[in-house]
Amino acid sequence: MIDFYYWPTPNGWKVAIMLEELGAAYKVTPLNIGKGDQFSPDFMAVSPNSRMPAIVDHGGSGQPTTVFESGAILFYLAEKHGRFVPNNPNGRKEAMEWLFWQTGNQGPMAGQLSHFINYAQGDHVYSETRYANEFDRCLGVLERRLETREFVLGDEYSIADMICWPWVLIAKPLGRSLDEFPSVSRWRNTIKVRSAVQKGVALGKEYRSGTAPSEAERAILFGQSVKIKARLT
Numbered sequence: 594m595i596d597f598y599y600w601p602t603p604n605g606w607k608v609a610i611m612l613e614e615l616g617a618a619y620k621v622t623p624l625n626i627g628k629g630d631q632f633s634p635d636f637m638a639v640s641p642n643s644r645m646p647a648i649v650d651h652g653g654s655g656q657p658t659t660v661f662e663s664g665a666i667l668f669y670l671a672e673k674h675g676r677f678v679p680n681n682p683n684g685r686k687e688a689m690e691w692l693f694w695q696t697g698n699q700g701p702m703a704g705q706l707s708h709f710i711n712y713a714q715g716d717h718v719y720s721e722t723r724y725a726n727e728f729d730r731c732l733g734v735l736e737r738r739l740e741t742r743e744f745v746l747g748d749e750y751s752i753a754d755m756i757c758w759p760w761v762l763i764a765k766p767l768g769r770s771l772d773e774f775p776s777v778s779r780w781r782n783t784i785k786v787r788s789a790v791q792k793g794v795a796l797g798k799e800y801r802s803g804t805a806p807s808e809a810e811r812a813i814l815f816g817q818s819v820k821i822k823a824r825l826t
């Protein structure tokens with residue numbers, strides 16, 4: 594059994610999709626990031642960066658295995674099950690490249706774009722433009738890759754697709770269009786119809802309030818600094 598620390602966001606969906614694709618036995622622990630669950634000592638023992646997704650795998654023979662960071666979780670699960678990752682050295686190297694690319698480029702840029710579009714108060718034209726351009730730049734990187742391949746690694750759907758897809762799913766609500774990225778658009782639609790993907794994206798929809806974050810939630814989500822630790826003592 595896998596404990597899955599989760600909140601329904603694009604970063605959470607990556608792992609929800611993988612668990613559904615594998616048909617793995619898992620139990621969701623909702624991690625309400627607006628209420629500050631990410632700073633509980635129990636969760637930080639699993640995820641020292643105070644971010645979800647994270648998992649604890651009780652399925653091994655020894656101690657439970659903790660894994661944080663979506664790319665590490667996807668790779669851990671792919672290795673364990675021998676699925677959704679190539680079994681040759683060059684294919685594995687390419688899988689790593691795209692996992693690192695997503696968590697170092699597309700993810701942070703999309704996250705900042707979302708912050709300025711959805712949450713920042715006041716006008717932030719420079720920041721919105723900067724992150725919109727970076728979001729589009731990342732779409733361009735994917736477009737060039739997908740022009741000659743069905744999926745990110747080639748013919749086979751893999752963890753490289755699962756990690757890159759969720760932020761592309763929500764390009765439109767982030768104010769970005771896929772019109773200039775026909776291969777990305779084709780790939781987005783191919784993956785969207787997979788039943789495991791639909792289940793992953795639907796997971797925990799009911800946890801979302803649908804309303805804007807309260808002042809208390811804003812302070813927790815957007816007022817973090819090194820002093821956040823003080824909350825724990």
Ligand SMILES: N[C@@H](CCC(=O)N[C@@H](CS)C(=O)NCC(=O)O)C(=O)O
Pocket residue numbers: 602603604605626631643644645646661662663664696700704813814
């Ligand atoms: N690089 C991390 C990013 C994870 C991340 O940013 N998670 C967000 C939710 S989408 C979070 O836990 N936020 C809590 C907070 O900002 O305090 C990954 O890919 O796992």
